[in-house]
Amino acid sequence: MCICSMAYEKELAAAKKAVSLAARLCQKLQRSLSQSDILTKPDNSPVTVADFGSQVVVTLVLQKELQPEPLSLVAEEDSGELRKNGAEAVLESIANLVKDTLDSDGYYPSSPLSTDHVLRAIECGRSEGGSTGRHWVLDPIDGTRGFVRGEQYAVGLALLVEGQVVLGVMACPNLPLACDTQKPSSDEVGCLFSATKGDGSYVQPLKGDGTPQKVQVSSIDNPEEAKFFESYHKPMPIHSSIAKKLGIKSLPVRMDSQAKYGALAQGGGEIYLRFTRNGYQESIWDHAAGSIVTTEAGGVVMDAAGNALDFSRGKHLCHKTGIIVTTEKLKPWLLKAVKESMEEDKLHLLQLQHV
Structure with a gap:
């Protein structure tokens, strides 16, 4: 110990x-x-x-x-x-x-x-x-x-x-x-x-x-073989865009709660995506326990820019849009797919505003 x-x-x-x-x-x-x-x-x-x-x-x-x-x-x-x-x-x-x-x-x-x-x-x-x-x-x-x-x-x-x-x-x-x-x-x-x-x-x-x-996170290093988790309630369209860029073939595993952190920590999947509507504030109690369970199992918990989550700011997290959880092996692939998908989203919104 x-x-x-x-x-x-x-x-x-x-x-x-x-x-x-x-x-x-x-x-x-x-x-x-x-x-x-x-x-x-x-x-x-x-x-x-x-x-x-x-x-x-x-x-x-x-x-x-x-x-x-x-x-x-x-x-x-x-x-x-x-x-x-x-x-x-x-x-x-x-x-x-x-x-x-x-x-x-x-x-x-x-x-x-x-x-x-x-x-x-x-x-x-x-x-x-x-x-x-x-x-x-x-x-x-x-x-x-x-x-x-x-x-x-x-x-x-x-x-x-x-x-x-x-x-x-x-x-x-x-x-x-x-x-x-x-x-x-x-x-x-x-x-x-x-x-x-x-x-x-x-x-x-x-x-x-x-x-x-x-427990230890999955050792899979090919993003096409990865399984990803998302919330059961109102998953965001950007999730499917990210999965497509990674070449993921399996359907998302949808479940409520921090159980997704636990499942990923014991190797039941490799990616957890959580993007929310604009203006939504994530509460620290929704991620504190799950994040350390996953990171101590060898996983990575970060925001969409690749920064670690900051639990020191009070009841709410201050982070760039989106929370992503994965393994060290898949982290570079996932960050690249997230960045590309977010840029495409911004471009799409700009095009709509000019229609």
Whole structure:
């Protein structure tokens, strides 16, 4: 074990405990999800009682495991919708879900959990992060749309120290342990990824006490043989342009959440493309855990200009359009295809403006 890993041994154990329990909560609810469990945020994106419950579980576990250290947490969900009149039943449902999850592990066997405790735990995630100090970064359910459909989602937790991601843990309950993301077998589904800076990336079964196994990105060096991942929801046309320039023959693998990072880290594909609409700001919780899992497995995470992502600027990433993830062997090919496709896009827009 390297010195860096030993320095964060306590934090890694706490993160794995927190994420595993949060994933257990999510799995339980996904099997019985009803319309009353789904709310709509002001931006029209879905949020479920599992999103809130997962955030509460992670917060409570980190607070207990890391005491007396104060917890600075940058998390996706806030309590605004839950403090409105009429949200009492939802709050009670979240409290019961969290208590059942912790009780099932003997974690808080006799502790009463009130709705006030739930609200305070959610509001603990209000930190802004930044370039100084230690901040945990949490996405309690990344890929809520996939969660609602019964498909891929992830619980992602990372630790920032002085603006650098030094540790990441990610649960992907519906991702197969084997590399083939298209043919999962029922007894090989459910991954818990973990990575510490300088110590590699590991995966173990989400259930049970399996030994963590080191993972490595694919060794494919011919871009025509590469498989690429993109989001299930509204993939951008530039993705197909890039794939065409690379000569990729296979269809894209579409899935929600940072599960794409995990699949790439264990060699299930070679390229992940994420271009978004103009003006969209990427949140750090959507990439922090997945990025270190992938880079410690030998992968590369960068913006469209080839720069590493900067997690030190607060809740949002400041980067040039697009995030691309790949292997060192395919990086030159991919950057060339991205540059050509972006130049063609700009030319096309200029031509439209003059029609």
